[in-house]
Amino acid sequence: MDLRDSLRESIRTVPDFPKPGILFKDITPVLQDPPLLARCVGEITRAFAGDGFDVVGGIEARGFILGALVAHTAGKPFFPLRKPGKLPWNCLRESYTLEYGEAELEIHTDAFPAGQRVLIVDDLLATGGTAAAAARLVSRGKGVLAGVGLLVELTFLGGRAKLRAAGVDDQQIRSLIGFGEGE
Numbered sequence: 001m002d003l004r005d006s007l008r009e010s011i012r013t014v015p016d017f018p019k020p021g022i023l024f025k026d027i028t029p030v031l032q033d034p035p036l037l038a039r040c041v042g043e044i045t046r047a048f049a050g051d052g053f054d055v056v057g058g059i060e061a062r063g064f065i066l067g068a069l070v071a072h073t074a075g076k077p078f079f080p081l082r083k084p085g086k087l088p089w090n091c092l093r094e095s096y097t098l099e100y101g102e103a104e105l106e107i108h109t110d111a112f113p114a115g116q117r118v119l120i121v122d123d124l125l126a127t128g129g130t131a132a133a134a135a136r137l138v139s140r141g142k143g144v145l146a147g148v149g150l151l152v153e154l155t156f157l158g159g160r161a162k163l164r165a166a167g168v169d170d171q172q173i174r175s176l177i178g179f180g181e182g183e
């Protein structure tokens, strides 16, 4: 079956989680399906193989799982982007806006050497605030953004526009499946 169709079947939509009106895209069934998970990881890894990447950053928490698998598959180092106060070493921190309120992401100052091409991985692109903060951390750490790889994109929330405003081109963003409003 086409990867997109398999993902559409596998990803579970949970209405009103974590709050009313949100259709939560639960990727845990994908994690329970090793062949499907391997196809996803292979697809994200291959999508960025052209221009290449030196290191993979995974965004807390589901981006840790996918990002670490992509890094392992490519034989590249991995670093975590975490919520504040979780990383023990010297950090860079970026704030961003959520639907309600503010959030922050941190990386260690030694997450990657200056000049390295950094691939950011997360499970899902919604409004793009999280991925844009990750992109800003890459440039503050003097890295070069190789791209943003995602399983899911909620295409109606303007994530690509927010990333464009943060200097990330459309071609640098690769999601394996898109969902429209109400899907």
Ligand code: AMP
Residues within 6 Å of the ligand: 022, 023, 024, 025, 026, 059, 060, 061, 062, 122, 123, 124, 125, 126, 127, 128, 129, 130, 131, 159
């Ligand atoms: P955003 O910053 O709006 O692009 O939100 C992306 C982050 O929030 C990702 O780390 C996702 O894991 C999580 N997220 C946002 N909306 C959803 C959703 N509908 N289903 C699952 N995760 C979501």
